[in-house]
Amino acid sequence: MIRIEFQLELHYEIDAQGADFVFNVHAAQTPRQTVSGEQLSLSQPVATLIHTDPFTGSRHLRLRAAPGPLHLSYAATVDLVHHIADPQQLPEVPVCRLPPEVIGYLYPSRYCQSDRLGRLAIGTFGGMRQGYARVQAIRDWVQSHVTFLSNTSNANTSATDTLVDRAGVCRDFAHLMIALCRALSIPARFVSGTDFGADPALGPPDFHAYVEVYLGDRWYLFDPSGTAIPMGLMRLGTGRDAADVAFATIFGSVRSEAPFIRTHAVVDPARGLWLPQPDGRALSTDGGFGAAPPT
Amino acid sequence: MIRIEFQLELHYEIDAQGADFVFNVHAAQTPRQTVSGEQLSLSQPVATLIHTDPFTGSRHLRLRAAPGPLHLSYAATVDLVHHIADPQQLPEVPVCRLPPEVIGYLYPSRYCQSDRLGRLAIGTFGGMRQGYARVQAIRDWVQSHVTFLSNTSNANTSATDTLVDRAGVCRDFAHLMIALCRALSIPARFVSGTDFGADPALGPPDFHAYVEVYLGDRWYLFDPSGTAIPMGLMRLGTGRDAADVAFATIFGSVRSEAPFIRTHAVVDPARGLWLPQPDGRALSTDGGFGAAPPT
């Protein structure tokens, strides 16, 4: 089991009209990601509403903040018990056999214009044998054709931009990989979360954006930017693309400070807590839909 | 009550690999749009799967077609009992009081890049009094600034394109209106359906794309292209934008013919069946979420 301790602090200065917030800072609750303890505190005594998405386990906190400062701090202990599968056993699933909840992840979205990438995707990956290995080939193509560079992309940058500009950050890698998968009729979605920061060469722990692809009977993890160890990824939000899973969507006029974030993997072999490791197998932190019905 | 008789025929020629289809041709089932009779027939003896979206009442038919011709014909009798409200009583709803199911319609999507339109939307509509009248002003602005012209837009055209090019068809008008609403934190979504073709000057009955905006406690109809009588609109699919509600999403290589479509309003005052009419009041074919909780 992987145990992540996660801590986040956000600071805002709200203008005179006040502002509505939708936060997605709670660790998601899935069949394989459980929250053994958590604590939220807010500097304003406002009413809050938490809604858990029944399909993805994302938790959204809504509130209306009054003018002045707003501080949010959140801490959680999160346990991951990965579903692990043999990549060679994971087929792509024909559209007519996908669970209904998965169909929406075949369609183009704000940052993933899969409708435009059909010729490129089929020309590059169409001849490969279907299954996990083909998705891995897409991941590798994205990683090798795009350069990780800060300050080359912005909040408006989409998969087609990244295909042209060939540079970006984790979110851009994720959007391009998702768009290519969907262009091949493979369901793919965007996950916001954290990496656990084990490796100083990868920089301090931070928010991270990565990809899930539906294979066999569930969603499997892929990290197209290659900057994280997938086993240590902790999920906050899940959606079609970055538009759905901002850690804070703000409606109103607000000044923000850079978020403070800390994640840490608790290692204690005696209690079965291990350090996340690179792993060539297929990993999922989601529940399965059961065997797809026979054709 | 409005009764629409709807008939649709689709013809495809499937290539040697076969193809998967997701059809969205069934009339949706909502609290105020009921299907009193319907018939579907397919020329291939294939297994089909119908899934009804629990939130929108959209029905998706999935099947895998074999190589060769595929004909689909569908006919339905659909009854509309509109919820009618006084526009002056319909407020915009603060984000923190929206039903959770509505939140997703605040975010940008493939064809509605509301994240880019904040300054334009606030500069143009920010000073108006909130509520139905402001949404109507957005609708009117779109109608008056965009010219209805066939063959000026295509499947890739988005709201920002239409803002620049100032021409398009009903789908383009819808995308631009939706993007402007969302840029003002007003939930808005895309509906595919049919107009009933009462007015020969508006052309024969056809597929139509229009808009729903969340006001008060439910979704209200708007037709930014101004080419239909809203009271006669019959709903097929509901989604974030056109990417979600194509009448046929095809995975595979297929030749298509133009669809045949017929809609007709049954008028029989003795049975309470009326001709759809222009109406200055606010119309909804959706159920309400109940009063929003007090702030």
Place this chain on the structure above:
Amino acid sequence: MIRIEFQLELHYEIDAQGADFVFNVHAAQTPRQTVSGEQLSLSQPVATLIHTDPFTGSRHLRLRAAPGPLHLSYAATVDLVHHIADPQQLPEVPVCRLPPEVIGYLYPSRYCQSDRLGRLAIGTFGGMRQGYARVQAIRDWVQSHVTFLSNTSNANTSATDTLVDRAGVCRDFAHLMIALCRALSIPARFVSGTDFGADPALGPPDFHAYVEVYLGDRWYLFDPSGTAIPMGLMRLGTGRDAADVAFATIFGSVRSEAPFIRTHAVVDPARGLWLPQPDGRALSTDGGFGAAPPT
């Protein structure tokens, strides 16, 4: 020598306000493309102004047409004496040694956003040995990664679009090749002209768009769409991209018919007139700038 007989007819219906035209239908006059005879006739008795660009030899005809029909017909006999060079002897020229008139063709233009393609171009072609062979590799890459398909692109389609969509017509191939060359600091420009229609499999003779690249001391021909025999290309206009060299730029409201065009290679070995042939050598129809000054 190649002799092309070229004939063109254009038909317009001008609206009540009249309209200004800039035509670029005259065969260009370059050191190696000479016009041995030509005839222009116009159905309206209007004043015309012809301007020959001193650098490219393009000829622009301007006129103001009155309301009603306007017919233009133009015929010319055009002789091409190609400058032929050994591809292995053609180096790329460092920016500091380029003729001043050539510098402008290094910059991005309306349809050739070379400023965005630096990483892709350097990643794909940066390691190759400089010179004609590298430019040929760019041409081959464009031809093999883009599919020639009518009705997939439009007047707004640019090189970055084609890079994403991977389909287009000759103009789109040309724009993408030009943008890639400029991204590598290799001057490249757009030529509108005609192919001579020798091969029925390539379709009837038509307008054609192709590319010139500056190597050694002059501009050499490339046909990235692979649909023409370069030796048979006859030049009308030369510019940064299609924005500069439309055969008719119209200022006003006008209905157009499809142009009629005929080109024909006169073959008469006794007079030294040969059929254009595929040729592996480097061809130019432009004059040279003389040896670049030594560094």
Place this chain on the structure above:
Amino acid sequence: MIRIEFQLELHYEIDAQGADFVFNVHAAQTPRQTVSGEQLSLSQPVATLIHTDPFTGSRHLRLRAAPGPLHLSYAATVDLVHHIADPQQLPEVPVCRLPPEVIGYLYPSRYCQSDRLGRLAIGTFGGMRQGYARVQAIRDWVQSHVTFLSNTSNANTSATDTLVDRAGVCRDFAHLMIALCRALSIPARFVSGTDFGADPALGPPDFHAYVEVYLGDRWYLFDPSGTAIPMGLMRLGTGRDAADVAFATIFGSVRSEAPFIRTHAVVDPARGLWLPQPDGRALSTDGGFGAAPPT
């Protein structure tokens, strides 16, 4: 007369391969902008080539820098004797009567996609009386619909982006105004230069981007960003848009420091040197083409 003293310092660190530069830092020489003294110094003893564009008076300095530091410093004393005209006497010029050198400024360019703005431009400005006042109305529209904001646009931002995003810096204002003018068949071009920094509220003197529009028989100045006093603008480069007139276009791998720039208006009424002032009349620093020939 306005006398500007201009001083510029640029610092680069060139990588191991060396780099080619095209600088456009010399004050342009036009019939009404003369350089009474100037001094250029370079830290590397490299060969330089200066080319003066015969049409615009722009001067381009080319050199190939060796690895290591490169410092360029340039100082000039520049005298401006404006051509001043009565705005009411300045007509738009029909396309068929424009000087040939002006025609190119009617076409769309990298950052000014005038081909897409026809409907918007005609819908907004088409009904106005032609002439200087209409161009002024375009300028005012751009100034009032776009917000001056740093860090909202980047090197890839074009007129259509600014139309959507409604924010940018002087270069973005200029691109949008140029595109709107061209969409109405009014020649417009981009000028890079300096403002003279008289007003501390406008910030320190800096590079500035502004617009020239062809009216009557010459190019007149417009400042759509409204951040400068047009009379104090000193011209460096002139082109279709920012792609043509970067103060430094670099071919190679280089690190840059922010440029140091100083401009200063010498005021000495005894010698006829005046402070630049806001002025409601039409100003030009360009020579005239003489009266357009009668229609």
